[in-house]
Amino acid sequence: MKNIIPPNNIKLRGSITIPADKSISHRALMLASIAKGKSVVNNFSNGKDPLSTLSVCKNLGVNIEIKENNTVIVNSYGHFSAPKSILDCGNSGSTMRMMAGILAGQNFNSVLTGDESLCKRPMKRIIEPLSLMGANISAVGYKAPINITGANLHGIQYSSKISSAQVKSCILLAGLFAQGVTTFKEPALSRNHTELMMKYMDADITTNGTSSIIRKSELTPRTINVVGDISSAAFFMTAALIVPGSDIIIKNVGLNPTRTGIIDVILQMGGDIEILDKRVESGEPVGDIRVKYSNLKACVIQGDIIPRLIDELPVIAVLATQAEGSTTVKNAEDLRNKETDRIFAIVHELKKLGADIKDTPDGFIVNGKTTLKGGTATETYNDHRLAMSLYTAGLICQKEILINNFDWVKISFPEFETLMNSLM
Secondary structure, eight states, rough: EEEOOOOOOOOOOEEOOOOHHHHHHHHHHHHHHTTTTTEEETTTTHHHHHHHHHHHHTTTEEEEEGGGGGGEEEEEEESSOSSSSSSOOOOHHHHHHHHHHHTTTSOOOOOEEEETTGGGGOOHHHHHHHTTTEEEEEEEGOOOOOEEEEEOOOOOOOEOOOOOOHHHHHHHHHHHSSEEEEEOOOOSOOOHHHHHEEEEHOOOOOTTTTTTEOOOOOOOOOEEOOOOOOHHHHHHHHHHHHHHTTTEEEEEEEOOOOTTHHHHHHHHHOOOEEEEEEEEEEEEEEEEEEEEEEOOOEEEOOOOGGGGGGGGGHHHHHHHTTTEEEEEESSSSSGGGSSOOOOHHHHHHHHOOOOHHEEEETTEEEEESSSOOSSEEEEOOHHHHHHHHHHHTTTSSSSOOOEEEEGGGTTOOOOOHHHHHHTO
């Protein structure tokens, strides 16, 4: 548990360097593990989820060393070996869904499992397209554990009903081992880290709008510099926008256009935000972000932008409590299929703090500007993003709040509280 006691006359000032992007860290390690030779991954995330991917890759016979400053050295024969035990993905849906794509085309059998939370999350969305590719894959009720019998895969043309980077990545990774051409089309463009990194490592992949086309490929080992995680930066952006007198710079933040929906929303709300020192690292755009306290106005968030900020919606709900007018979020029903039902969770917990918020089947409506009172205990539902969203809300509550099971932040961002305190 964690007590958040709002300091008197708090202002957030200074600069921080945000930790490595979790999504890119997963992909860097997976692709390096199947690229024959030596790859170096700099600034690898030390969150529990990427470490689950590291553990799974080691279990599959890859030689991986962790050096100083979160540098990971990967020496690979260009393929995985049969695991000696069940592959434990912990709480990481990214690990489970993407690794399933790679393992489906191997010449050995494997089982993917995870913690209680992960074993409740939907896997039909990957099992169905993998089966169409010829994969021999099964799971009771389409929930983990997932049993995979190695098979020869063939390419397919697949139109997904949902925009999901994990599903897309799963099928594209399977396409690396499939005969013929694999085409994946989604309703709106989800994060494209997999496509960019595959291209950076010389895979035969092309993209056209919301379609990605891949052919069987061998990857070239590379040095990969992982940029900072914009999903982690979102909590600091929100805090600076709602805490009066704040002015901060967040360094080394990934600015991939498929992930910058949070910035677009902030600009739409009238937030004072500026991008500095734009550059490219290992195929990914990156820069520094300056954010100042702002008088915010409500907006409508819906449609194609949703996949670009799906993980940031809980903290956007906090931001909306301090915006004048009614902020409406629509088309975000997949938020109910995350570590928990995030729509229910954020609405229920922010109501405890005094927010005027209600849920809808595919999102929520927030009426602001509202004074958050606090003085109560809140729950994280074992969800790291909810824990950090509540902490951010706690900074402007009139009274202290208690966050139960706050340690779940270690899943993605163990440095979160230390960095926040450094700005006070």
